[in-house]
Amino acid sequence: MVKIVPSILTSDPKELFELLGRCEGVVDRVSIDVVDGKFAQNKTITPDILSDFETNLKIDYQLMVDEPINWVEACVRGGADRIIGHIEKMSDQTAFVGKVQEVGAKVGLALDLPTPISEIDPVILNNLDIVLVMSTHAGFVGQDFDTKALDKIDALSEVRARDDTPFVIHDDGGVTLEAIYNVHRVGADEVSIGKRIFNEDLTSAIDKYQKMAHNLDLKNEGK
Numbered sequence: 001m002v003k004i005v006p007s008i009l010t011s012d013p014k015e016l017f018e019l020l021g022r023c024e025g026v027v028d029r030v031s032i033d034v035v036d037g038k039f040a041q042n043k044t045i046t047p048d049i050l051s052d053f054e055t056n057l058k059i060d061y062q063l064m065v066d067e068p069i070n071w072v073e074a075c076v077r078g079g080a081d082r083i084i085g086h087i088e089k090m091s092d093q094t095a096f097v098g099k100v101q102e103v104g105a106k107v108g109l110a111l112d113l114p115t116p117i118s119e120i121d122p123v124i125l126n127n128l129d130i131v132l133v134m135s136t137h138a139g140f141v142g143q144d145f146d147t148k149a150l151d152k153i154d155a156l157s158e159v160r161a162r163d164d165t166p167f168v169i170h171d172d173g174g175v176t177l178e179a180i181y182n183v184h185r186v187g188a189d190e191v192s193i194g195k196r197i198f199n200e201d202l203t204s205a206i207d208k209y210q211k212m213a214h215n216l217d218l219k220n221e222g223k
Contacts (some may be wrong), residue, residue, distance in 0.1 A: 001210060001213065001214060002180065002183070002184040002188060002189065002190065002191055002210070002213050003029075003189060003190040003191070004027070004190075004191055004193060004197070004206045004209050004210060005027070005029050005030065005031050005060070005170070005190055005191065005192045005193070006019070006023050006027060006030050006031070006192075006193065006194075006197055006198070006202065006206075007030070007031040007032075007033065007062075007172065007192035007193060007194040008020070008030065008031070008032050008033065008194070009032075009033035009035070009044055009140075009141050009194055010044060010045060011043060011044050011045060012045075013045060013049055016032070016045055016049065017053075019198060020053075020055065020057065022198065022202050023057055023202065024055065024056065024057065026202050026203050026206070027057070027202075027206065028056075028057065028058055029057065029058040029059075029060065029081070030057050030058075030059060030060070031059075031060040031061075031062055031172070031192050032045075032047070032050075032059060032060065032061055032062070033062050033064060033139075034046060034047060034061055034062065034063050034064065034065060034071065034075075035064045035065070035138075035139045036064070036065040036066060038065065038066040038089070039064040039065050039066060039086065039088070039089055039138070039139060040064060040137075040138060040139025040140065041139075042139045042140055046074060046078075047061055047071070047074040047075045047077065047078030047080065048074050048077055048078060049078070050078040050079055051077045051078055051079075053078075053079065055079065058081035058082070059078065059079050059080055059081055059082075060080070060081065060082045060083075060084060061075040061078065061080050061082075061083050061084065062084045062086075062110060062132065062172070062192075063075070063083065063084065063085045063086060063110075064086050064110075064138045064139050065085075065086070065089065066089045067089060067090065067091065068083075068085030068086065068089075068090055068096055069085070069090070069092070069095055069096045069099050071083075071085075072096075072099050072100055072103060072105075073103065075105070076103050076104075076105060080105050081105065081106060082105060082106040082107070082108055082129060082130060083100045083105045083106070083107060083108070084107075084108035084109065084110050084130060084132050084170075085100075085108070085109060085110065086109075086110045086111070086112060086138060087109050087110065087111065087115065087119055087120065088112050088115060090109075093109065093120070093121045093124055094121065094123070094124055096109075097109075097124050097127050097128065101127070106129040106130065107127070107128060107129055107130075108128055108129055108130030108131060108132055108167075108168075108170070109128060109131055109132070110131075110132035110133075110134065110138075110172075111131070111132070111133050111134060111152065112134050112137065112138045113134045113135065113136060113137050113138070113146055113148065113149065113173070114137075116152070117131075117133075117152050117155055117156055117159070125159065125163070125165050125167065126163070126165050126166075128165075128167040129166075129167060129168065130167055130168040130169075130170055130190075131156055131167050131168070131169055131170070132170040132171075132172055133149050133152050133153055133156070133169070133170070133171050133172070133188075134149065134172055134173045135147075135148075135149035135150075135171055135172065135173040135174055135175065135179075135183070136172075136173030136174045137173075138173075141194050141195050142195070143173065143174050144174050145173065145174035145175055145176060145179045146173075146174070147182075149171060149173070149183075150182055150183070150186050153169055153171060153183065153186045153187050153188050154186040154187060156169050156187065157169060157186060157187025160187075168189045168190055169187050169188050169189050169190070170188065170189065170190040170191070170192065171183045171188040171190070171191050171192070172191070172192035173192070175191050175192070175193055175209075176196070177208065177209060177212045180209055180212055180213045181212065181213055184213045191209075193205075193209065197209070
C-alpha cells in the first residue's frame with residue numbers, strides 16, 4: 001500500500017506549526033519543502049525554525065535550493081529524519097550524499113519535472129534511501145499532476161528491481177484521488193500530498209487516498 005506523506009510548503013511559521021500539530025498522532029512522517037528563492041521564484045521557511053520543536057513526527061526536508069549540501073546542518077538542527085536534495089542546483093551529488101550520511105540522517109535525491117533519471121549519478125544509487133520524483137514543477141503549490149512523472153517512476157522501479165537497490169520511490173506534486181492508482185501502479189512507495197489533504201479532516205483524507213489506491217488495485221487484479 002502506498003504511504004501518504006502530508007507535505008507542507010509555506011513561508012508562514014504560524015501555518016507551519018498549525019499543520020504540524022494536525023499531523024501529530026495521525027501520521028508518523030511529514031515532508032517540509034524548503035525553497036530559497038533561487039531554485040524557484042518562491043521562498044519558504046527554513047529548517048532552523050524547528051530547532052526547538054519537540055515532536056514524534058519523522059521530518060523530511062525536501063531541499064529546493066542552490067547547493068543543498070550547505071543546508072544539511074540546518075536540517076539536522078531542525079530534526080531531520082531524511083534530507084532530500086534536488087539535483088538541479090547541486091554541483092556534487094556524491095558530496096551531498098556523503099555529507100548527509102556523515103551527520104546520521106537518511107539521504108535522498110530529488111528530480112524536478114523536466115529532469116530525467118539519467119541525471120542521477122548511477123554510482124551512488126545504492127547509497128540512497130529515497131528517490132523523489134516531482135509530478136509538478138518544484139517550488140509552488142496548486143499545480144496539476146503531470147503524467148510524464150509516471151514514466152520516470154516506472155523506470156526507477158525497473159532500475160531498483162534489476163540492480164537490487166533498496167531506495168524508496170516517492171512521488172510529489174498534484175496527486176489527486178484519480179491519479180494515485182497510476183502512481184502506485186508504476187512503482188511509487190510513497191506520495192506527498194500538500195494543501196489538498198489539509199482541506200478536510202486529515203485522517204479521513206488519508207484513508208480516502210489509501211482506499212482509492214487499494215480498491216483500484218483489487219479492481220485491476222480482477223481483470
